[in-house]
Amino acid sequence: MAFKSSPLSCVKWRLNFRSVWPFLLFLGCLSHIVFGQIRYTIPEELKRGSLIGNVAQDLGLDVQRLRSGRARIVTRQSIQFTELKTDKGILVVNERIDREQLCGDVTPCSFSFEVILENPMELHRVTVEITDINDNSPTFRKEEMKFEISESATLGSRFLLASAEDADVGSNGLQKYILNTNDMFGLKQHSSPDGRKYAEMVLQKPLDRESEPKISLKLIAIDGGTPHRSGTVNIDITVLDVNDNPPVFNQSFYRAAVLENSLRGTYITTVNASDADIGSNGLVTYRFSNMKEQLADIFHLDESMGTITLAGHLDYEKEKKHEIMIEATDQGGLIDSSKVLIEIIDVNDNAPVINVMSFSSPVPEDSPSGTTVAIINVIDADSEQNGQISCATDSALPFKVKSTITNYYALITVSAFDRELEPEYNITVRASDSGTPSLSSTTVLRLRISDVNDNAPLFDENSYLAYITENNSPGMSIFSVSARDSDWNQNARISYFLEETQISGNPTSSYVSINAETGTIHAVRSFDYEQLKELTFLVRAQDGGSPPLSSNASVKIIIQDQNDNPPQVLYPVQTGGSLVAEMVPRSADVGYLVTKVVAVDVDSGQNAWLSYKLQKATDRALFEVGLQNGEIRTIRQVTDKDAVKQRLTVIVEDNGQPSRSATVVVNVAVADSFPEVLSEFTELTHDKEYNDNLTFYLVLALAVVSFLFITCLVVIISVKIYRWRQSRILYHSNLPVIPYYPPRYSDTLGTGTLPRVYNYEVCRTTDSRKSDCKFDRAGSQNVLIMDPSSTGTMQRIQSEKSILDEPDSPLEVSFSFSAL
Template identity: 50%
Template sequence: VCVSVSGQIRYSIPEEMQKGSSVGNIAKDLGLDVEQLSDRAVRILSRGRTQYFALNFKSGHLYVTERIDREEICGGMEMCLLNCEVIVEDKMKLFPVEVEITDINDNAPSFRSEEFDLKISETTAPGSRFSVRQAEDPDMGLNSIQSYQLNSNTHFLLDVETRSGGVKYAELVLEKSLDREEQAVHNLILTATDGGDPVRSGTTQIRVIVLDSNDNAPVFSQPVYKVSVWENVPEGSMVVTVKATDLDEGVNKEVKYSFQKITDKAPQMFHLDPKTGEITVVGKLDFEEAALYEAEKFSLDSENGKITVKEPLDFEETRDYTMAVEAKDGGGLVTHCKVEIEVIDENDNAPEVTFTSVSSPVPEDSVPGTVIALISVNDLDFGDNGKVACHLMDDFPFTIRSSSNNYYKLLTDSPLDREKTPEYNITITATDKGTPPLSTQKTILLQISDINDNAPVFKKPSYTAYVPENNPSGASIFSVKASDRDLDRNARVTYSILSSNLQEVPLSSYISINSQTGAIYAQRSFDYEQFREFEMQVQAQDGGSPPLSSNVTVRVFILDQNDNAPRILYPSVGADGSALFEMVPRSAEAGYLVTKVVAVDADSGHNAWLSYHLLQATEPTLFSMGLHTGEIRTARAFADRDAVKHRLVTLVKDNGQPPLSVTVTLNLVFAENFQEALPEMSDQSGDSTPQSDLQFYLVLALALISFLFLLTVTLAIVMKLRRSRKPKLLQCFGPDPYSKTGSMFPPNYEDGTLPYSYQLCLSSDTRKNDFSFLIPSVQKELSGLSILSRKPKVVSSALERTT
């Protein structure tokens, strides 16, 4: 029979069914698909230690797995129920199931002993009643004792009384007076019969011993003793004392007490002192451990009749005990009373918390309300002591809600973030409503699984790399690094170059990147003079699905190296490496500007700072050359002893490491006019030969003089810098050209020739004979040179030579 009440499934089966017998089609009753049943999808969970039922996953039937003895499980309870739960894992649902165990007539009535003696005085009047040993039958209803029969005799009748609860109580009634002299012993057969099918019965022999006169039976002070006792009272605690008095004298007055009508479990809990009538607690009873107790563990001391407590009581097994106590005097007369003991519950059991199902790890994108775990809570106490409430100890994004039948659900309460908290130690506290309340804590470790919800992040918003030009091909020039807060493949970052501002050539011919490490490599050597900087977009992409990415800009600056030697712009050089003739007036005084060497350097910065040196001269004392201006001036006036034609070798050197240089040879002729200088110019080749022997000495002397001159000039510059840090000559380049922040030129470059990309600004009041020299920008080709002078003849001659 299957009954559904408030969502609960109930079946009814008889006890002692064979193992494997079907209880009911639980799959059909719950609406489950039989084909989808498995030990992982559906589980049967029983509350007791013994698993009485199991699920057949092929047919969907609930069947019996263990022998079911109703009397062993439920004892004298009218309703015997076995509870279990059906847990559906994938739906996170459970269905409570109750199985009612009905009684069958599997126990025959039985007496505690096969025979017992009943002593009756011969003076006992007819109609007197005598209590006899009562039979016991653990079955219920009609299967229990229904009647008693006494064998045919001439002195006794049997009176059967039905008391509360339908219990049959039998007493012997003396129908005819006894005569000890006529018959001292009467043997009677008492038979107890139940109402089962088939009928079962049990017998005991009553030996009636006729005694001499004892005309007063013991009398109890009250017919019913009612008392309450707390569970877990100490051993030996007295519960109640029954008292019976006898008006006889001597032996007939001595009263002894004993239990008569008592359940099997009562002697395990209480002991009766046969002399004093004190009832004390001796044992502890528990539903789960009741089957472990044996009758021989409990005894009644017949000598002193004292009942003492050996173990505390446990309210969870039974709430009250009802027993009959017999008082018998020395003459054999007996009387009875009833003792009712109520056990009061104490809150001595903390709640039990069990995780029946846990889902771990939990994805971090789980929506609020996702079921994480099913929790079973049970308290063995009764009333408020057994009512339990659960709550969470910590402020976590979870909540706990009551389900049914002491089950709770653990759910997510807000969004999860694995990167913030990868795991939780969730502590659940179950507290009952007893006084004082008892609680139990249970902790589970819940791990959060990762999803790809974080894009790679670079350490900086942009990067700047500096690479010297002429770098080796394949060298690593820079490295970028991005981190991803996710895990495993969601955090595996690969790098790639998306674009750059190099439009003329493919990016792959210049730059490559290691997709795993982020190292950037140069595919070829860079040339500062070709391009000085470029930028590119680097992408970092993770391995998630779908992948996430982020970009960063990398600017690469090419650093200049001294890889370009100076180039002579003026004077122009012939095929033999020498410049054309320059004419110098004989009347030129000291400091006269003869000509100027103009050079440029394709490098930049310090590598483009040029210095000019006079290496060789026919007459070293006659000419001087500006270290930074390249101006060649007369060092003294022309003398008659001096040669008319002179040959000067000049050196232009940059400031790089190592320095690069270039030389140019100048031919000078002292003459007042062009007609006078023409013969010297045409006789250039003839005059050079006689002077070849002299040139060696001139070069040697010029080197020595140049060294001393450079040393003197360096010292003079140092002293001058100390006196003044703002020479007028370079004021047009800034307020402080020698400061660390605004310096554009090296020290002592106030008269120097600037790099190829600069313009020279000279002060007009520095020297009277100075002239302005205009250098065009690097984007235009030098088309000419203008020399301005206050002497018309010199200007005309210079312009003719320039043309």
């Protein structure tokens, strides 16, 4: 049968008011931990698997709660007698329970354990009481008892018989003794203060050694079980001759006390018995009677003096007192008995024992103050003041120990955690008793703090600056950004992303990309410094927490120029069909400014620094080119012997590494009048026309007659279109830069030559209206052009357009020669 008491309402019903109010006060303090208590009663020797009780029903819990709370049994016994079936919510026998082995003489016999559940924490105490069954027969320590009794023994003499021992208790224990029927002796039964039963044999008829020297009897010990069990011992009595005075103790009861930590040989007490006989019949000896086996090694009795000393080790926690029977025997075999009660005085010889019943590790760093970390059970085997326990921990740590029910303590937090500052704690819990001197014990709990994503990634710098040379290969690594996160594990795993912004109307991702793992930034395309000089965008570092945290850093990439553009010659314009010539009068003096080569380079820095050199010339001794400004001047006086036609090849180089260059051919006419110039250049055009006609007739000769008309038509149209395009080059040049043209050049050396006026017409780009430069409309601009299709006539082209009127028109350059 199982008796239960649960949950707390049952506990209140069973406890008196004085024991209930501290428990209720504790329950009010620990609202987040539930405690209950149930009690079952079962007989011993049940088979394994036998049902003890329905724990789930008795505690008011469902089976699902037992599973989710990881319900388990925590016991201090070395053998776990019970097992909790969480799938059914029942408590069953796990090991055979022998009440006599578990409790011995102690009654009632019970053992306790705790059922612990987690999430939330619940602690329930279960007590199982073991009832006795009649499974042990009374037994005598000796197989026979021998007495030597004088024939002169008086009627009513008592002879103490050895007691039987029955491991059972209560009604199943020893109840009575029976002496087989005889005329000489009767039986008288007694009970000691501790409930043990013993018997004395009483002489009822005088003995006669001559008629009956030996007497054999049987003593039967019977218990109260159903059915009865019994034990038997033989009593052999030898009748002695004439010793008619038995020993007599001076006290029927002796009391002594001894400290449990006393050393061996410590004096306890002395018993004394006297005999009225003299001689050998009056010589008294002492011995222990009916002593338990474990006491034989603890106490020593001097047979002749009756002195009791300590021979072994005492343990107050196991036995608080010992009751010993002592017999005094004379040489005639007469006996008297007395009792000695030895009380054990407790000393503080047991330190508290700490048992960690439940420990939660790791604990999240955002756990609130008051979170229960561990449940601790502390036991001290000492009693009274020596067994009163106090439990504490290091005050420097954010924890404290709070008492719950008897001998149980909760380790709770008193402040918030920060894993980044303190990732773990070594908590020393110290339990001390109140003895003198005080004994204590400690246990160390290693509590780890689990991470919470409470720190955003931080870049090493708020802004980054990097450089890359233009014309890079796509996919090239530019540089890397780096961020740190003081969190741990997944919360500290950083990924890098580009914040989508616009650069020159295009998304940032079309220019650069970033490796999400390493933070390395790569170029998506090849950059052109002339189109894009810098990139500015944001990089976001995001951790892997939930929800994720992030931070941004600005990145500026400056594109460096490379010498990838050759110089572009703006003047003189090179035409395919017409010859442009500069006129130099034969009266020109040294340093006369013939013309100026104008070139630009769209690169920047030293890559755009231009230098001018004269590569070839008809007469190198006549002209020179300014290294920095490209001005072509005479270096000697012009003479009549100088050829009219002068051809100069000028090379323009930039300062890049390696340098790039462009060449321009400048035709110069050395003459004082136009007819002279015309005659020279017309001869050149006639030669060219002759060669063209010869080629044309050769083609006609080889052509098929059937395609003659079509071929002629195609050739004529092609020639017309080609000449028309060549004539337009002078006015429309699609250059993407703003060239520089000096407004006027004149001979300023004071040589007395006639001044020449050079007019330049320049086109502007779309943004040139914002410039501070202003241009006046040219009234009349003239260029000397020799057209091979003409027969020696000179054409004059006049431009009346203003640069400011057509800001988006292509570059037009014209030159006017005028003689003042």
